[in-house]
Amino acid sequence: MSGRLEGKVVVITGAAGGIGREAALLFSAEGARICVADLVREQGEATAAACRDAFFHEVDVADPASVERLYRATADRYGGIDVLYNNAGIMPAEDASILDTGPEAWSRVQDVNAKGVFLCCKYGIPHLLERGGGSVINVASFVALVGAATSQISYTASKGAVLALSRELAVEFARRGIRVNALCPGPVETPMLLRLFEEDPAAFERRRVHLPMERLATPREIANAALFLAGDESSYVNGATFVVDGGLTAAYVTPE
Numbered sequence: 001m002s003g004r005l006e007g008k009v010v011v012i013t014g015a016a017g018g019i020g021r022e023a024a025l026l027f028s029a030e031g032a033r034i035c036v037a038d039l040v041r042e043q044g045e046a047t048a049a050a051c052r053d054a055f056f057h058e059v060d061v062a063d064p065a066s067v068e069r070l071y072r073a074t075a076d077r078y079g080g081i082d083v084l085y086n087n088a089g090i091m092p093a094e095d096a097s098i099l100d101t102g103p104e105a106w107s108r109v110q111d112v113n114a115k116g117v118f119l120c121c122k123y124g125i126p127h128l129l130e131r132g133g134g135s136v137i138n139v140a141s142f143v144a145l146v147g148a149a150t151s152q153i154s155y156t157a158s159k160g161a162v163l164a165l166s167r168e169l170a171v172e173f174a175r176r177g178i179r180v181n182a183l184c185p186g187p188v189e190t191p192m193l194l195r196l197f198e199e200d201p202a203a204f205e206r207r208r209v210h211l212p213m214e215r216l217a218t219p220r221e222i223a224n225a226a227l228f229l230a231g232d233e234s235s236y237v238n239g240a241t242f243v244v245d246g247g248l249t250a251a252y253v254t255p256e
Contacts, residue, residue: 133177
């Protein structure tokens with residue numbers, strides 16, 4: 001029996017670890033051929049090696065020439081591209097309250113999280129058009145929908161930009177066979193977030209009370225949502241804010 005992504009070529013940015021790695025493994029098991037795109041070579045090559053048919057390509061998503069090379073290399077290797085999973089993102093410690101975040105920290109996050117998605121769409125969508133259509137999954141966040149007093153101001157703003165950009169592209173390219181959706185995860189058990197909570201356990205406790213399911217998502221739970229958006233089962237899902245947050249953004253108060 002063929003997999004849900006049989007014959008599809010998928011480029012996943014930020015695929016060396018965390019949700020991106022989990023998605024690469026899952027998509028590969030479902031029949032996709034994968035470009036594992038990341039800055040971290042050793043982990044990225046390990047992810048590619050663990051997949052059925054994949055290769056690693058080093059990319060800086062904030063650099064236009066680097067992103068353009070990424071998609072050209074994938075198309076040259078596999079004959080085209082069907083799915084863009086624009087997953088790469090950063091949330092550095094120096095991104096905090098607007099009162100404490102400097103212009104350089106602001107720009108660093110915007111360059112990766114917002115400009116990076118812009119560049120991946122700019123240089124990736126033409127390859128989807130050559131195939132007659134495809135799916136674009138842009139990773140936003142639940143913080144694009146709610147405000148937080150425990151702010152990472154540039155991260156939040158960047159994810160809001162991804163959400164707005166995704167809606168516009170969804171409308172622009174709908175009649176050309178391309179679907180664009182924004183995947184909005186809640187807090188996930190990624191190395192980035194777990195490291196933050198290990199350094200400051202009180203930070204997790206402050207957030208845990210707001211989680212209706214009283215736990216973080218697993219990377220596989222987010223990858224499963226991306227799998228749906230990547231495949232043909234979601235053929236009429238376009239311009240969606242696809243929230244996978246355990247009910248967090250729906251909550252006013254949570255169970256005691």
